[in-house]
Amino acid sequence: MAKPSRNRIALLASTMLFGVLAAGPALAQSAVKIGCALPLSGGSATVGNQTRAGALAAAEQINAAGGIKALNGAKLEVVFGDTQSKADIGVTETERLVTRENVAALCGAFNSAVTFPATEVAERYKTPWVVVGSVKDEITERNFKYVFRINNKATYDAREQLDALDLLAKETGKKPKTIAMLYEGSDWGRSHAANVKRFAKDRGYDIVLDEAAPPNQVDFSNQLLKIRGARPDAVIVALYTPDHLLFSRQLMEQRLDLPFGIHSVGGGTEDPAFYKGLPQRAVDYVFVQEDWQIDKLQQTNDKTILAIAERTKEMLGYGMSAYAAQGASAMYVLADALERSGSTDREKLRDAIAASDIQSGPALITGYGRIKFDEQGQNTHAHGVISQNLNGQRRTIWPLENRGSETKPVWPVPAWSERKGS
């Protein structure tokens, strides 16, 4: 009997040891590690650092409010990995966060090209990943179990632009009939144009001009002349900052009238540098598809959201952006799941995230009405907003629920000759 009993003691001892180890973090209020793979250097560095600031601000806030209560007040500890905006680095950083840092969950990585392979690593290690910023459709179309996306996918962007046209048409009875498209000729612009074309056909809009432009143009006279010749009611634009700047400036110089305006899908028009480089009359009445509700801070009185905005501004030196908001939102979604799972076990945490149904609170800082994932991990309630540049500010005009009571969209937009000071 000596043998088995020794075995039993050993078993008992090891069970206790494991028990202590497992319970240890909760008892000692030790931290829950969240790994964020973000482009902190390289081409998308500004975006990555904005997301980082948002995530840190939210984590600080959650910790100050007593941490994760279901884990005896355990604090959130955000560990960052720098993807350098590159896919291969993103993959190795993800491996490091999972295996070395032993994080409970992951978030990241803005660049679709990085997120796409990095989430494959997370799936393999059965570690939940909350996607921040990436819009590539296929990220949540692979039947993965551990990948969740709070924000839009690319097809939503195109649909929303036409939704806004439809909404304004319904409100005023004035509907544009013809649309011209001008977009940058690489992955983002082309896929957006293809999506727009698909939706436009169903909704009775005529695409009269379909023009791709390679990035870094030195002149848009030729394209503007084509738009002049095609006489569209509205133009849908997908260009990055330098090209968008040049296009907008030349459009203003040529005083090209578009009765239902310019509808930009972001890119240049979401970049603060864009507005610094142009006089206000060049951007007046331009519609912008935003990744978050740009005038949220003017419209909300939620103290936690305003505090996050304040803290990120302190860290970055400039105001809140869509990316800071998305970082903060991801932390609140994870905190919510941790409260419900009551465990840092990746499997349990994954199930809790999958069961998320958030309808209020700071997780909705980006302006969504609800966060609830479908079986592919896509938040089907995600939406951007469409804003219009009115008196030097971008004000939300779509969806109607997010439009401020004092915001009056200008539709159709006035001709250049009717505008003041031009």
Next chain:
Amino acid sequence: MDPLILSFAVVNGVLLGGIYGGVALGLSLIFGVLRVVNFAHGSFLMLSLYIAFWCWSLLGLDPYLSVFVTVPAMFGLGYFVQSVIISPLIRRERALVVEPLSALLLTAGVFLVLDNLALMAFGPNVRAVQVDYYLPSPMLGPIPLNPQRLIGALAAVLVALGLSWWLRHSHMGRAIRATAQNRDAAALSGINVPFVYAVTFGIGCAVLGLFGSLIAPFMPISPSIGVAFGIKSFIVVVLGGLGSIPGCIVGGMVIGVFEAVASQHITATSAAIGSLGLFILILLVRPQGIMGRA
């Protein structure tokens, strides 16, 4: 096709093409004299754009007045690059002509260093000059001419004429042309060849300084802006004839009009491919270019 739209396209093409030609002048001059293909051409333009921008944003200097800063500054930079970086290479060469490959690689290195230094120093943000006055658009019949581009195109023609005249009639100009014809013979006749080279490189860059100031009012500036102009300049110079000053302006306008008219029928992307096709065709059929001597 609508004749009004067509004439619009031709006018746009001539104005833009003139600017292309003006920007390419320095490249053509430097090649004509030094036989060095300056790969860093676009980067020098990028630097002059930044100088014009900083003059405007820090000193409040109008971009057109910043000419008085950009031209001497770029002349100095060009003189320095030639005498410190490229000249040792030429001194090492025993043959009549600098080995084009090594000079090409050297200037390609200068291009990489300059563009990346600019990225480090200025960041990837796009900047743009905003002037608060409004230049009226002169009308050509029913067609309004963009005043800033008109100034650029006119300046290109004037600079080309002035440069040709100066090369023909001044002592220094004759020394430059002599050096271009035969380096060793020029040296034997008492011409200070390294000095001529440095001055030529400096003039090439000074012309870029001028155009940096002239296009700054309408061109968004980023560290990668040089590449787009650099490639256009190569096409223009080959089309017009390597080393030919008037050929540069003619080549620029041909490319400008070709792209403007073609892009009314096909996408502008395909039109740009067309001009590269034209580039290859010229190299095959008439390698000396439109105005070049065989």
